[in-house]
Amino acid sequence: MKTPARPPGPGKRTVLNEPLISARGSVGRVGYALPRDDIPERDQARDLPAALCREALDDFPEVSEGEVVRHFTRLSQWNMSAATTLYPLGSCTMKYNPVVNEYMARLPGLAQLHPLTPDDQAQGALMLLAELERCLAEISGMDAISLQPAAGAQGELTGMKLVRAYHQDRGTPRKKVLIPASAHGTNPASAALCGYDVAQVATGADGLLSADAVASCTDAEVAALMVTNPNTLGLFEREILRITDVLHAHGALVYMDGANLNALMGVAKPGHMGADVIQFNLHKTFSTPHGGGGPGAGPVGVKKILEPYLPIPRIVRQNDTWSWSDAAPKSIGRVRSFYGNFGILVRAYAYILAMGGDGLTHATRMAILNANYLRKRLESVYTLATQEPCMHECVFSDRSFHQTGVKTLDIAKRLLDYGFYAPTIYFPLVVSGALMIEPTETETKETLDEFADALLAIAQEITDQPDLLKQAPFTTPVSRLDETRAARRPVLRWSRSQDS
C-alpha cells in the first residue's frame, strides 16, 4: 500500500503551481521559426474592411512552443482521471476507455465527413449508425432507437416528450409523473420540463420500490413512472415486473433510466422488464471518456407503440441504400443538430464490436463482482446503506463517524492524498452522508485492494486524528476550495488586472 500522505513540508503545495499562460512569455516571442518567404507582404487593410481587422489581441500570450506544451501538460497533471487512477465515481461509470476507440473515431473518413454530405456519399457512416441502433436494440430489448440526444439528461427529456406525445395522441397528455425518492435529479427535471407534476414514490427501508407503493399512487392522471434499474442504491428492483404491470394496467407508460446499464448488459434487458422507453448513456456504459461537461451521447430506445413519435430524421434502408428520412408526421421533431455527437457514436460502436456479446456480458459480471468485493472489504468499518448484495455499485453512509465530527466530504478529500479520486458523495439523497462507490469492471484486484486499504487507513485516522482529516487534502496544488463560488460567481474572462 502507498505510504499515507502527511501534512506538507515547506513549499510542497506549490511544486506544480502553474500561473496563467498569459503571465508567461515576452512581447514578440512565437512558437515557430519559418524561413523568410519571397512573396511580398500585402497590406491586409486593403483587402479587408477596416471593421474586421483587429489591431492587437489584449493579453494574447506570446510564448514559445515549449512553454505551451509544459503549461498544458502541467495543468493536465492537476486533474485526476481514469487514465491516472481508479475513478470510483458512483452512477457515472468511469471505466477505462480503450484507446482503440479513439483511433476509430479519428479515421479521416469518419472524423472529416461533413454532416451535410449527400446520403449517397456517406453510406459507410449511415450504415455504422444503423448498425449501432441495431446493437443497442439487441442489448436493451427495445424495438427502435434514436441516436440523436447528446447526453443522458437530453435522452430523458426526449423520452418524456415521447411519453407526452403518445398520451396527447390518445386525447390527453395526463398530469403526473411518478418518481422514486432515490432518483437522479435529472429525472424530475426532465418530467417538469415536459409540463408534468412530479409525484414522489417512497422507497422501502430495504432501498427497493414495492409494487404496492406504486399501485397506491397510480391513477388515470399518471402519464408514466420514471424508474432506474438497478436503482441509485445499486440494487436491482426485484418487483419490476409487477411494477410495470401496475402502470400498464392504468394506461400509463414506464420510463427506465438506463444510466446503470453497466449492471445489465448481456445479462438482462429493460425491454423484458416492461420498459416502454429508456435512454442509454453511451459515454458511461459504452466507453467514451467523459466528465467535465461532455461530449456524450444519450440515445433513446422505445417499444413499437412509441416509434411513430421518435425524433427525425431517421435512418431508413431501401434496397441496400441507406438514407435520412423525415417522413414521420407524428414525430416530436429534432432534438439535436444533424444526428447527435457522431464521434461518440463511433466510439460506442467500436467498443461494442470489439467486446462482442460475450465480452459485454463478462464486463457486466465483473462490474458486479468488483462492487461486491469492495462492499465486503469495507462493510465492517463503513456502514452499508442497505444489507442487500449490490449490483455494480455499493453505497455507504457516514453514520458510524458522526460522533467524531468527520464528514463524508472529509473522507473524500483525504482519499486524494492516497492517490485516488473520490467516490460520489451525498447522492443518493435518501442515504445520510452517502459514499457511493462504483469501481467498474476495468479495475484489477490489486487496485481494488489498494483502494480498500486506503479507505480502511482513513477510517483509522478518523479514530486517531479526526482534526487532520478536516484539513485534507495536503498533497494537491490547492486544498479546500469554496465549493459553490465558481458556480455562483463564475469568472469567464481573464484580464491582466485580475492576475495579482
Ligand SMILES: *Cc1c(COP(=O)(O)O)cnc(C)c1O
Ligand atoms: C448520469 C446519470 C444521468 C444523466 O446522464 P448525463 O449523461 O450525465 O446527462 C441520469 N440518471 C442517472 C442515474 C445517472 O447516473
